[in-house]
Amino acid sequence: MTAVPTPATRTRGREAAQALAAELSKLMSLPAAWHTLAGTLVVNLLLSAALATAGRGGSTGARGALDVGLASVGYAQAGFVVLGVLAACSEYTGGQIRTTLTAMPRRTLQLTAKHLALAIVVLPAAAATVTSGVVTAGVLGGTAAPVSPGHLARALIGVTAYLTLTTLLSAAVGALVRRTLAAVVMLQAYYFIVGPLLRDRTQAARYLPDTAGLAMGFPVSGGTGAVTPAHGALVLTAWTIVLIALAMLTYRRWDA
Template structure:
């Protein structure tokens, strides 16, 4: 396994797109989170009881866009080899396909989580600096964002795990489809179109059910730190839903990688 891990890491880090995509994960996450924090103010609240903003979730809102770069990274890690034909060389050098696939999954998800961790920490720091100036102060019932707070730490760590699972979902889809454009379209559609379709459902039972099983909506429940009882699904069960999607994609990809010719 060590040889496969070293080979996959060497391939991934030498791709010209890898550095740009990992940088995009961190930069997009921080930028969108900072803009979201700057756009919200207690002065804009219209509720008689005042604001009920989940400042931690708000501070992590950039993960929803940063994941797009993770999707592209996960897809290109596999489909790029099929597109160039280097998959034949890879399989000739490392004929144990299951071990090869596991090593690729570990390297891709690990890289995504490393970049995601930088983005998450930067986002929380930006929110901690910006939000007090918009009225989200301890006096208003909003203590400073801190990783020493259990729910905040869970939201931060869960967001990093979320991005790792998105990378695995994308890798699995790329292995099944073998085409970069098709795999990126399918995964992004699954993530971004599913919530839009959910909003068009008028039946409240089906609406709640679809929110519980939409991969992005369910997975990002891990970021919530307030009013957890109002969520369609709990933070950890929601992340479990995304893990099930990623696991199914990896299982299908692994089976087809072993069964098909290069």
């Protein structure tokens, strides 16, 4: 026999669907989010074109279109970090969060819906950014080395997942800090200064989110400190889940 959903189950399911729809609507109507995504895409295309042109001229050595096209992701990730923080912190400006909590008093549900809505928007945006960079490098590179379809697909999927998880992690940090500028400065300093420094000095850095995440698309081969894509995905996913859980815990206790 098929179990019949109880009224409570239907009510909670409908509440969850309404919360997700509301968070999607807020995110889609946030101009700063679209400006950030558009700017990130344009910057990534320009960087990919510049790197491909430099590679064709021999100034960056012989590199395939895939490597050149994905190299710009190390810089383009800044836009996804900003997007995550904006999604989390935008409502604290002007006190809009109070209106949100009046309409959706269940804070855990509201924050879960916010992160899910962010993932729905970011996933295709990340895929478009990564793919466009590789295509640009392939068109302009001239001397692209052949890449198997399987390797190409794994690299694109890995980097897309990395950007998506990085955005969700940034949103969790934004929810903890609740200040856009402070959260952006903190995360950018980590991804562009602290992380690279630690990566060059200790093998323990492979357990940090940036190093583990980059291995999803740029696996490090050889040596005892090698990071596989699967290992990197597990570590970055764990970091993201822990930070989201911590954000939910503090969100339930803090005053709006």
